[in-house]
Amino acid sequence: MSVTLFYITAVAILLFAILSVTTRRILRAAVYLLFVLIGTAAIYFLLRYNFLAALQLTLYAGGIIVLIIFSIMLTSQMNNQLEKPNDLQVVLASITSVVGVGLVLFVILNHSTFITQYSEKIYHVKEVALSLISYQKNGYALPFEVISVLLLAAMVAAIIMAKRELKNKEQ
């Protein structure tokens, strides 16, 4: 059951990703990206990392996509089509991507002596959260604090970036 579900999700993710980078309507690109992110959350659910899947849905699919769509509307260019990339660019980018895929797959398939382990364990939110704030072994208190400072810095930076224009007008 979950095997078929995985392959359906994988095909859907790849399809929407290709549509997202090739469509010429910018709002559609954003919506296709949303589907890719939801598919990723589905893969996390299949791996039974429920907390991560919820995080993916709320932060990525909920937060970032809404931010992108709102700013696309702010720059009011929803209706005009994106210009076509020129042929040379398409050819070069395709060559880069195909060579990259070939290289990575060559490495993966030639060195694939992974010793996989099966575990029935499901990590609940409480365990994850306790590990996130613990400063013992396998605790992540320090990166957690660093991330919170980074988020504060990013928030201040975003506000200052957005306010600069207003100040200039007042002067």
Next chain:
Amino acid sequence: MIQGVPLQHILLLTTLLFFIGVYGFFTRKNLFTMLMSVELMLNAVAINFVVFNAYLFPENLQGHFFTIFIVSIAAAEAAVAIAIIVNVYRNIRTVNAERINEMKH
């Protein structure tokens, strides 16, 4: 892990997803669509972290936390990038990467 799905198949998925992102980043000219391509690449890497954690070290949570941090950094990055793009649009009325050449020499 997902019973019955080998690790290689998921790695194939993330590889293809990553290089679709690379293709988009090289061919797009609009700043928003370039940002979306970067999100695709970040997403592929995040899946890789989770999958390696789930298949190879299911008793630990390192890959899990890496992905949590990737997602939060991506949120911060998107906020700052979009603030910059909106500011660029206000100043020169375009979000085309090729027309942003004021500081170029």
